Amino acid sequence: MKIAVIGCTHAGTAAITNILNLYPEAKIEVFEKNDNVSFLSCGIALYVGGVVNDAAGLFYASVDQFEKNGVQMHMQHEVTNCDINEKKIEAKDLKTGKTTTHTFDKIIVTTGSWPITPPIPGGDLNNVVLCKNYDHAKEIIRRAESVKKVVVVGAGYIGVELVEAFEENEKEVTLIDSEDRILNRYLDEKFTTPVENSFKEKGVHLALGQTVSAFEGTETVEKVITDKGEYEADLVVMCIGFRPNTGLVKDQLNTLGNGAIIVDAYMQTSVKDVYAAGDCCAVQYNPTKEPAYIPLATNAVRMGTLVAHNLVEPTLPHPGTQGTSGLKIYNHNIASTGLTVSAGEASGLTVGSAYIEDTYRPDFMPDNDVIKLQLVYELETHRVVGAQVISDADFTQAINTISIAIANDMTIEQLALTDFFFQPHYNKPINFLNQVALEAMAQETKRNKETLVKA
Structure with missing residues (x-):
């Protein structure tokens, strides 16, 4: 074969x-x-920020390894x-x-995939770079050494991670995006506002709701022009999507x-x-x-x-995806799975959401943290279709649990009654996943009563 x-x-x-x-x-x-394989592009921001010092750690397979196993590698x-x-x-x-x-x-x-690159005038100027592969990572590192003012275009995961990395490297950073909020595709407003506030506190300029119309400069980029303003730049990183x-x-x-x-x-x-x-x-x-x-x-x-x-015969089917992802920006530990409220509405589903903001341990525990958790569900079936979490403590693994719930078409009622352990070091007698699902159930009971009254 x-x-x-x-x-x-x-x-x-x-x-x-x-x-x-x-x-x-x-x-x-x-x-x-x-000339390489298996590059983890999600580590570029960590490389730029100095968290990862050796880029070799961003690879998990090698050409030599495959060739030793008889694979003919045409690099x-x-x-x-x-x-x-x-x-x-x-x-x-x-x-x-x-x-x-x-x-x-x-x-x-x-x-x-390949980065989306709109035909923007001046896009061929020096120091207007993409962010995707190993060569891009090396170029960003090399060029960033001698610049002061950095503009990142695109406020998705890669964009916001780069903003944090550049800011921590003492660059003057501007983040431009055509949407009114960062991370608009992944998170609802309750979960993006804390991150935006942290950026502002760190001195990052957020130029949101703006579209880039041109880059200006003699040979090297000097300025980014949008439909609402202009921003000085020594380096521009384009990461508006793939x-x-x-x-x-x-x-x-x-x-x-x-x-x-x-x-x-x-x-x-x-x-x-x-x-x-x-x-x-x-x-x-x-x-x-x-x-x-x-x-x-x-x-x-x-x-x-x-x-x-499945190469010889179909044997193992794909179970589908929930698009589950996580992110750490400064003190914010964030994760999401499935649909946001806005994405659910845009997809044609009729969705509801339940939100809790609470300490995760019993009040008698000396140390505690606040968890903010939102559950998105389909109104007609009560099927769980999405969730988001943000906290200073790391509760991101809870989103993996809800990812499994979505994959198995669990309802808010089933999630509310799922067996989770209790131990004061880790949670309350009613686990936060049970709690947010119970909140959803309470909302639906109230909705049904209001419907009956109107009828």
Whole structure:
């Protein structure tokens, strides 16, 4: 069995590792544009901030390791043409310029994603950089050494982490985003306001609700122009989001409107013997029961693993995702899963939410912390569809528990009565997960009574 793998970050690495275990006789050829594999881009901000001193720690697999196991690694090779029906690809050696043709029995498309780069005038100026791969990380570190004023464009997870890193490195930081709140896609307002306040206290300038229209400078960027103002900049980091990198297979496979490849539960595409995984794909989103584009390393690793297990015959289905993620900014420990209230409404679901803000230990304990927790649920079915948490203490693992609840279509009633332990060092007799679900139940009882009165 001759297998071609295009791309080798998280999904590709997971697929190859598992294929080696399951089908040691298989011939695997890997085509990767970069000179490395398995780079954890989520660690870039930690690298920039000096928390991680050795970038080698941001890799968990190596080219040498794969080659020792018999994998043919075509590093710094760009696949320029992929003919799905003919089972043939052409790859260009970026070092020599030579193009070679390769055939396959099965192909795994793990081409990942690429930063969204709008055609902004001045985008080609020096010190306007992207934030995605290892080379980007090195460039950001190198350029940041000699600059004072940094503008970060994009207030998603990567953007806000970079803002913290630059601020702690004593840079003058401006954060620009077209939305009125940071982390708008992941958190509701109760959970973004504390982080915004911390940024302001640290001297970060938040230029929210603004769209970048131009970069200005002679050869190197000096100023960022938006529709509402202008901001001095020695360095601009663009991180406004990602798009699936699927141009190679355009019009050959079924995709979403944004180009994300549609796969079934077994990671098979619309064409036989063609599999896909990771950031180039759509994935079943359990809160809405629809395919969605959710580029996360955790999703990529799971999907890559499943490709290997289903390569010969469909045996292990994907359970879907909740888009569960976590974040630490200054003293704030944050995590979310599933839908926010605003995202639930935008998706067409009718949702309600319950919110608690309480100490997590009994009052007799000498030390305590406040936990803020919100549960989002579907009004019609009472099905749990989302949750968010923020605290100075680390309660992020609670969101993993709610992720399981969403995956299993649990209702607020079932969550309210789930058996969680009690020990004063860790929680109250009524666990905060039970408590927020009980609050949701109380709200629904009140809603039903009001409905009966109106009737």
